[in-house]
Amino acid sequence: MSETGLRERKKRRMYQVLSDTAVRLFLERGFDAVSVAEVAAAAEVSKPTLFRYFPAKEDLVLYRIADHEDEAARVAGQGPAPLDALRRHFLTGLERCDPVTGLNDGPEVLAFHTLLYGTPALVARLHGYLERSEAALAEALGSGLEARLAAGQIIAVRRILARENWRRIAAGERVADVRPDAVRAAERAFDQLAAGLPHLARPPRPDVTQ
Known part of the structure; x- marks a missing residue:
């Protein structure tokens, strides 16, 4: 070496x-x-x-999640339909209980999230992390106000979905019980994003039965 x-x-x-x-x-x-x-x-x-x-x-503390800072930007750059790639990535994360989705009941993960979200100074610092994630995603999506608005919506959806999963797990619910709701919520949220940001999603297939 x-x-x-x-x-x-x-x-x-x-x-x-x-x-x-x-x-x-x-x-x-x-x-x-x-x-x-x-x-x-x-x-x-x-x-x-x-x-x-x-x-x-x-x-x-935030070093623990530093690798995820430009994750959305990396995923969005994987194909012509960034929103579809981000949807698949989040759903795959739920399937494998990736801590970043909030759907993980490992004692160390729960303790870390409690530390992170329960400490005002860390929550404030986390805001900067989210801003950098948003900026990186906006750059991957294009340029200008439209890309920044789209990135802000996508990062917010991922954050809110993860926080809701973590809230339920922290309250004592089992991963197996939360996962179906988490998947449905993610699908609905990304459907709403696709409806508002159709240029970032693959067009729906025509109904050949009609």
Whole structure:
């Protein structure tokens, strides 16, 4: 492996170590009760070193979902009907209980979502994450106001669907009981998007029985 590749691997590993250490401490004691200095000490790095990787305390948590930031944009770029691709991707996520869809009752996933959505500072920071997701999707869909409006609607639908699934799971419902409703809700939501954004969806097939 080249020296550049080795440095990149070490850098990614440090990101992961710092984030995992921080999330573990935040789950144990609460986000506000743990200082950045304590995270750095637990990870055996200096505070300045930690800040070189994560400029803000909240970023230590959001790193867990950083890979999903441009996910919608990547999916939308897979074919001529971006909305259909995004629908399939979300439904596939429900099928495999992808945590990003909210349909996952793993104890660690539930604890992380409770930390994320139950901490005002993290919710505020999450807004920036969603704005960047929206901007990336808008760029994938085209340019101008029309693309930005479409991206805003799509990101909002994905977020609301996921939050509703998480709300029901967090309230104690089983994944098997929530999934059918989650699939129906997603299908309805994407149907509504397709009706309002027909240029992003594949035209319906003509009814050959008529």
